[in-house]
Amino acid sequence: MSLLSVHGVTKTFGGISANRGITFDVASGELVGIIGPNGAGKSTLFECISGFYAPDAGEIALDGARLNRLSPDRVCRLGVARTFQKLRPFSGMTVVENVMVGALTRTKNVKHAREQAHEWLRRVGLVEKANAHARTLSTGQRKRLEMARALATQPRVVLLDEVTGGVDQRSIPGLVELVRELHAGGLTVLLIEHNMRVVTAVAKRILALHMGELIADGPPELVARDRRVVEAYLGQAYVA
Amino acid sequence: MKTFAAAIVFFAAAGLAPLFVRDAFFLDTLVLMLVWGCAAGAWNIAGGYAGQISLGHATFFGLGAYAAALCGVRWNISPWYGVAIGAALAMAAGTVIGFLSNRLRGPYFVIATIAVSQILLIGASRWRGFTAGSEGIPVPFRPGFWTLGIADKRLWVWIVLGLALLVYLVQAYLERSRRGFQLAAVREDEDAALSLGVPARRLKVVAIAVSAAFTAICGAFWAQYVGFVDPVYVFSLDLSVRFSLAAIIGGLGTALGPFLGAVLVTMVETWLRAELGGLGSNLIGMYLILYGVALILMVRFAPQGIVGWARQR
Numbered sequence: 001m002s003l004l005s006v007h008g009v010t011k012t013f014g015g016i017s018a019n020r021g022i023t024f025d026v027a028s029g030e031l032v033g034i035i036g037p038n039g040a041g042k043s044t045l046f047e048c049i050s051g052f053y054a055p056d057a058g059e060i061a062l063d064g065a066r067l068n069r070l071s072p073d074r075v076c077r078l079g080v081a082r083t084f085q086k087l088r089p090f091s092g093m094t095v096v097e098n099v100m101v102g103a104l105t106r107t108k109n110v111k112h113a114r115e116q117a118h119e120w121l122r123r124v125g126l127v128e129k130a131n132a133h134a135r136t137l138s139t140g141q142r143k144r145l146e147m148a149r150a151l152a153t154q155p156r157v158v159l160l161d162e163v164t165g166g167v168d169q170r171s172i173p174g175l176v177e178l179v180r181e182l183h184a185g186g187l188t189v190l191l192i193e194h195n196m197r198v199v200t201a202v203a204k205r206i207l208a209l210h211m212g213e214l215i216a217d218g219p220p221e222l223v224a225r226d227r228r229v230v231e232a233y234l235g236q237a238y239v240a
Numbered sequence: 241m242k243t244f245a246a247a248i249v250f251f252a253a254a255g256l257a258p259l260f261v262r263d264a265f266f267l268d269t270l271v272l273m274l275v276w277g278c279a280a281g282a283w284n285i286a287g288g289y290a291g292q293i294s295l296g297h298a299t300f301f302g303l304g305a306y307a308a309a310l311c312g313v314r315w316n317i318s319p320w321y322g323v324a325i326g327a328a329l330a331m332a333a334g335t336v337i338g339f340l341s342n343r344l345r346g347p348y349f350v351i352a353t354i355a356v357s358q359i360l361l362i363g364a365s366r367w368r369g370f371t372a373g374s375e376g377i378p379v380p381f382r383p384g385f386w387t388l389g390i391a392d393k394r395l396w397v398w399i400v401l402g403l404a405l406l407v408y409l410v411q412a413y414l415e416r417s418r419r420g421f422q423l424a425a426v427r428e429d430e431d432a433a434l435s436l437g438v439p440a441r442r443l444k445v446v447a448i449a450v451s452a453a454f455t456a457i458c459g460a461f462w463a464q465y466v467g468f469v470d471p472v473y474v475f476s477l478d479l480s481v482r483f484s485l486a487a488i489i490g491g492l493g494t495a496l497g498p499f500l501g502a503v504l505v506t507m508v509e510t511w512l513r514a515e516l517g518g519l520g521s522n523l524i525g526m527y528l529i530l531y532g533v534a535l536i537l538m539v540r541f542a543p544q545g546i547v548g549w550a551r552q553r
Binding site: 050051052071072073076077081082084088089090091092093097100101102104105108109110113149150152153 | 416417418434437
């Protein structure tokens with residue numbers, strides 16, 4: 001049974017189709033990696049699902065409820081949370097307050113929200129930074145903060161955009177482990193990832209986008225050998 | 241907690257002062273400080289907490305002032321109705337401007353708010369049959385609490401102090417409540433707030449509407465206290481700047497800050513007018529230059545305002 005269904009999603013900017021007729025389903029508890037070269041339309045797809053862009057055509061539904069044409073805050077309250085590729089912490093607030101904003105979407109009680117926020121910070125390994133200002137965090141810590149904040153909204157599906165992008169090499173294994181743990185806890189995850197090693201390490205299914213189109217959908221070993229995927233990444237000369 | 245104690249001291253001092261000091265000039269200044277403090281606090285709800293910087297809050301102040309004055313002059317009913325009508329009108333206008341804030345961000349929003357206040361200024365100056373045009377309206381003085389014809393300035397201090405406490409409490413609520421955290425998130429990064437399920441658009445509209453309503457109540461009280469409503473003054477950019485300046489000097493997004501800022505601004509302005517004003521003086525507008533200098537110094541050296549600066553000590 002599919003939890004998130006994306007059907008025929010098309011989004012154009014001027015003459016450029018950033019997404020063209022993208023269709024796939026994600027079952028509850030799945031972890032799906034999304035790969036593709038720069039400009040393939042990965043982030044646009046996330047923007048469409050999370051309500052920041054209205055698709056020109058197509059349908060997006062969560063558990064049968066239509067998401068497209070809803071505002072981003074409604075989409076979040078229905079159960080789809082996201083992180084941003086370009087990190088956007090609330091820099092003037094403390095780390096725990098950042099996460100409280102997420103938690104307050106589900107509880108009206110500020111004290112409960114603070115407790116929940118501490119719990120999420122513990123899970124992502126940031127609890128000792130709880131009272132620090134968000135602007136003092138390193139990039140890797142900010143990635144963790146964004147995840148904690150998104151997860152505090154208690155999503156059914158979480159969209160993670162470039163978890164390891166811009167992070168120093170030593171922090172990558174910890175972040176990968178975190179994504180794996182969250183998934184093991186039953187969370188449904190869509191993961192945009194540039195780093196093939198990361199994505200093949202965590203995802204059992206990969207979607208490959210190229211020039212706005214979905215060109216492959218399957219287990220990592222098959223997608224990595226797919227002729228069109230290799231062509232998109234490395235150019236025609238490498239197609240065996 | 242420390243700022244809460246400071247607030248108690250501040251409001252208690254304002255409330256008790258009339259018992260000991262009978263000097264009319266002092267009481268007059270105190271009333272005006274509190275009125276400007278309330279207006280700055282009301283401005284802070286939109287500008288400080290929600291991050292919607294407006295330079296058109298004179299719109300709401302003027303609506304309140306005119307509503308109170310016209311109730312007495314045109315319909316011969318209690319100015320208290322004017323307070324309510326002014327607040328309702330300002331709330332409606334605030335809602336419209338709030339929707340604008342969802343279309344326009346940053347400087348575009350600021351310019352739109354100025355434009356709205358200028359439209360009302362022109363409207364009030366030209367609609368002679370109703371508003372008496374640019375001559376302004378003298379507010380009739382009918383003694384009594386119900387008619388807000390109060391000669392005793394001490395009573396005025398306490399009336400306006402009541403409003404000040406209300407404005408303070410609304411702000412204090414925004415400092416520690418769920419809605420306060422959500423508004424702070426909207427102020428920091430609206431898209432990130434939206435992605436976390438914060439109904440940013442609705443919250444901004446409500447914040448601006450509430451801010452507008454309180455500003456109108458200030459305008460209505462001010463009109464009754466001063467006894468004359470002049471469109472060029474009540475809808476002026478000067479007044480809008482005064483509200484925002486007091487809030488910025490006191491501390492954006494702090495509950496007590498706007499009141500402290502208003503005290504400072506009013507004191508300096510009163511003193512300068514007395515020193516430099518008067519017949520034949522060439523320095524009558526000097527206080528405006530000092531406003532500008534103060535703002536530059538403030539933004540340069542203590543951008544968090546008096547309260548923010550004190551917290552860091």
